[in-house]
Amino acid sequence: MSRPYGSLVGVRPGKLADSMLALGFPAAEVVHRLALERGVEGERAHLLVEVALTQQALLAPLRGRRECVAMYVSIPFCPSRCAYCSFPSHSLEQYRRAEREQYLTGLRLEIEAVAAELKRLGLKLCVVYIGGGTPTTLTALQIETLLSTLSTCPTWEGPTEVTFEAGRPDTLDEAKLAVIPSSYRLSINPQSMQDETLSVIGRRHSAQDVRESFALARKMGFNNINMDLIVGLPGETPRAVAASLDEVLTLKPESITLHMFSPKRASRFGAGEAWEPLSNQDARAAVDLAFPALRTAMRPYYLYRQRGILGGLENTGWSVPGKECLYNVMMMTETHGVIGVGAGANSIFPVPGEVWRRHANPKDAALYLKRLPEILNGKRSLLSDWRAKNES
Ligand code: SF4
Incomplete structure (x- = not known):
């Protein structure tokens, strides 16, 4: 082993x-x-x-600034479900437009309640991560409304980093990109640049869609774009991973996240769908090919592992200096509080020397809406308890 x-x-x-x-x-x-x-x-x-x-x-700029917190916003919808996915994401085929509107109304209520509580307690957002799911499954108008609601949250005096996940290139278009500020960090995630692999994992987009979405985002002024790749997808050799990485590096994104494939029980692959895992030796060979290529353009800035991770290795975030995602760093170092809003979002607040304060929203979007009043109360007490602990 x-x-x-x-x-x-x-x-x-x-x-x-x-x-x-x-x-x-x-x-x-x-x-x-x-x-x-x-x-x-x-x-x-x-x-x-x-x-x-x-x-x-x-x-360093946030050291000692315990009033600064991160926010995670969950948009749990995707065009289709990837075979390896274990996230609380609903396929658009099952969750229709009217239901998505209801979800967004509930989410708005939660953000407004959190914004009021943050103000009352003197807490401020320094980073926001809008993920899911695929937030770009929303319409341009829905994105605009969401961003306007988020702007009611108090922010610290430093630059507030905002990441907007545009994970599936098949959900991006000019109208949506026009309402997302180009100063945001955008994440366009190919996972692989091999069309056959994309089809096997149920992504419903091609490598060419990735190239076109990336070019469109660049044309519209986005200068902080992340791209995710996965090592060990079904049927892929270390050479195939290296070829995908070469292609992605040619596009010159500001950051790349290299994940190791590790299907969870909640995914189709984890639930028994046949696939051939990459051997530990090949997983290592793929990473040994990838790291030197990544180093030519970037440096590693965050790292985490998962239970049963391929080859016993690691997921790594790489970035050109100055374009690192602070949200990812805060999640890994657990130095600041994270407030999660929306279905499946977790809130975690570190209390020095004690068990941390946690709150988990239900993963199912319908259940989230049903339990919203209780969730809002839970969030209020979480924030005020934590603030009281930090002041004492
Ligand atoms: S795009 Fe991401 S969240 Fe959506 S189904 Fe695929 S892996 Fe899951």
């Missing part, structure tokens, strides 16, 4: 490197200790330290 991270079995293996660096250990000693005491392979130990140092620099 491959154990590149030795005895580090958690989702966030970087936390140990981060805390050792914070205690003043030199980087070289942290690498040495991770290898010696935890059995982390040398290359992975270097990666953990490199990522931790980058994250510490990125978070």
Whole structure:
């Protein structure tokens, strides 16, 4: 069994490197200790330290600013369901337009209630992540209304980073991009640039759609675009992954997230649909081909692992300097509170030395609407309890 991270079995293996660096250990000693005491392979130990140092620099402006929080907005709709998906996403074929409108009305109520509570408690948003699902399944008018509701939330005095997931290129068009500010970080996710693979995983778009959506976003002024790729999709060899990455790098996005394929039980692949997993050796070969190519243009800035992750490896976020996604860093370092709104969104508030305050919205959109009054009350108490803890 491959154990590149030795005895580090958690989702966030970087936390140990981060805390050792914070205690003043030199980087070289942290690498040495991770290898010696935890059995982390040398290359992975270097990666953990490199990522931790980058994250510490990125978070420096927010250090001690406990009033700054992140917000995650869930739009749980997609054009179709990908075979590997375990997210709380509803296919547009099942969730019709009127139901989507009802969902957005409920979401607006929740955002307004949270905005009022943030103001009352002196809390401010510093990053917002609009994900799902695929938020660009909304119409241009619905996007405009959502962004206008979000603008009622108080923000800190620094630049507020906003990511808008446009995960499926088949949902993007000029009218939608025209209402999303071009200063936002956009995420256009091919997962693979091999048409055959895209068809097998049920994406219903081609590699050419990705190229065209990317070109359109660039033409409309977006200069912070992320692209996601997955290593180990059914039928893909390490060379196929390298070919997809080469294509994506040719487009010159500002960041790339490289995921390892790990189907969950809630996905079609996880529930028994036949697929041939990539061997640990091939997963390693794919990553060994990908990392040097990524390094020619970017640096790694966040990293996490999942249970049963392919090859025992890691998911990594890469970015050109200055275009990193602070939301991702905050999620990994757990330094600030995250308030989630919408179906399936989780809120997590760290309390030093105590069990963290958590709140999970129901994953099902209809249940979310039904339980909205209770959810709003839960959110209010979560925020005021947490604020009281932080002030005491
Ligand atoms: S686009 Fe993302 S959220 Fe939507 S079905 Fe595919 S993997 Fe799931």
